[in-house]
Amino acid sequence: MTDSEIKKALKTIDIKPSKEFKSGLDTRLKYESLNHSKVQQGSNFYFLSNFFMKGKVFFSTLAVLTLVLAGTGFATVSAARNSKPGDALFGLNKSIDSIERSLINDDAKKVEFEQELFDDRANDLTEIEKENDKDKFETAKKEFELQYEKLKKALEDCDNCEEQKQVLEQQFEQDKQQFEDSVDDSNDSVEDSSDDSSNDSVDDVSDDSNDSSDSSSENENESETKSEGKNEIENEVENESNDD
Amino acid sequence: MEDAQSESQFFDDYKSHVDLIYKYIYLRVGKSRETAEDLTQDTFLKAYVNLNKFNSSKASFKTWLFRIARNSVIDWYRLKKIHTVDIENAEMYGKEETMGELTEYLITRINIMAPIERDVILYKYIYEFSDKEIALIIKKSNVATRVLISRSIKKLKKLTETKI
Numbered sequence: 073m074t075d076s077e078i079k080k081a082l083k084t085i086d087i088k089p090s091k092e093f094k095s096g097l098d099t100r101l102k103y104e105s106l107n108h109s110k111v112q113q114g115s116n117f118y119f120l121s122n123f124f125m126k127g128k129v130f131f132s133t134l135a136v137l138t139l140v141l142a143g144t145g146f147a148t149v150s151a152a153r154n155s156k157p158g159d160a161l162f163g164l165n166k167s168i169d170s171i172e173r174s175l176i177n178d179d180a181k182k183v184e185f186e187q188e189l190f191d192d193r194a195n196d197l198t199e200i201e202k203e204n205d206k207d208k209f210e211t212a213k214k215e216f217e218l219q220y221e222k223l224k225k226a227l228e229d230c231d232n233c234e235e236q237k238q239v240l241e242q243q244f245e246q247d248k249q250q251f252e253d254s255v256d257d258s259n260d261s262v263e264d265s266s267d268d269s270s271n272d273s274v275d276d277v278s279d280d281s282n283d284s285s286d287s288s289s290e291n292e293n294e295s296e297t298k299s300e301g302k303n304e305i306e307n308e309v310e311n312e313s314n315d316d
Numbered sequence: 317m318e319d320a321q322s323e324s325q326f327f328d329d330y331k332s333h334v335d336l337i338y339k340y341i342y343l344r345v346g347k348s349r350e351t352a353e354d355l356t357q358d359t360f361l362k363a364y365v366n367l368n369k370f371n372s373s374k375a376s377f378k379t380w381l382f383r384i385a386r387n388s389v390i391d392w393y394r395l396k397k398i399h400t401v402d403i404e405n406a407e408m409y410g411k412e413e414t415m416g417e418l419t420e421y422l423i424t425r426i427n428i429m430a431p432i433e434r435d436v437i438l439y440k441y442i443y444e445f446s447d448k449e450i451a452l453i454i455k456k457s458n459v460a461t462r463v464l465i466s467r468s469i470k471k472l473k474k475l476t477e478t479k480i
Binding site for chain 1: 323327330331334335338339342343352353356357360361364365416418419422423438441442469472473476477
């Protein structure tokens, strides 16, 4: 066969897939497309991957920001994570919590997360109580109540964690009781401390005045003793002269 | 290419290539409609999933699809452990589709050639790819591809010397 004969013979081959196959392929690809985007969006890091895919400008901006943050940011973030309600960096701490919260899709994990934060706020409240700072204590109390509501809501939204709900509800009651007791105690301690200090200062002043009066009386006694002694010596001299 | 843009482009373009890819696979797997359909679907799914790897500055969409299709065929042969089909098998496979007598004869001759020779013959005569495009599909240098094309054509001519 010549070159042109081969070409002609092969060109006449008319093979096509069936319409059913083409339609099935189209459906399969569309399904794959939906599934693919769902898998991507379902990921906790979808927003990050999406961000990175936006282009080189975003990537280089992020690289510069990362370098700047690496120098100063990490120390600040670390300090913020250890901050308590009423501290300057507590706002940043809460922002980080919000970001973490938004990354959790699973309801049961959300409950766990809120439970951890609830424990943190409870610990903060106990520690701040010892500091005897009334304003800070009020802020910590508000944060504790807010976190209490968030945990409660997370539990309400969670459909598949009945067992977890029961355990946590018991703990809720205990913590709530503990919280109420701590509030009562702290109010008492604040009142007691103010009463004690004012009385102490009054007592101290009166004691001082008593001390000073005592010292003057001591001086008087001293002069009396001295005069008595002088008299005794005079008497002895008189007696001696008489004897002579 | 941006993700969203390339995805919508893919759904616009792929339909015009389904017949070409199907035909190539059908001829390469011994004219089995079922296998051709499976491998054609496999080719387009692989293309869709790996869309981010497609670089239009290196190869056209058609060339890229043929490369995926060729790999699917190679994988299929590897699984089946069939590398060549003898004349008897080639004639047996030829019952499904009705082609001209000359074309049938030509296909049976092509099917006894080495897989890579079959590929370049189909690319050259049916799809009229340039030597450079064929080099991209079979992942060989331009010179090596030209030599292979020339050798394959000579071999086919020799195989078809016998009249029907």
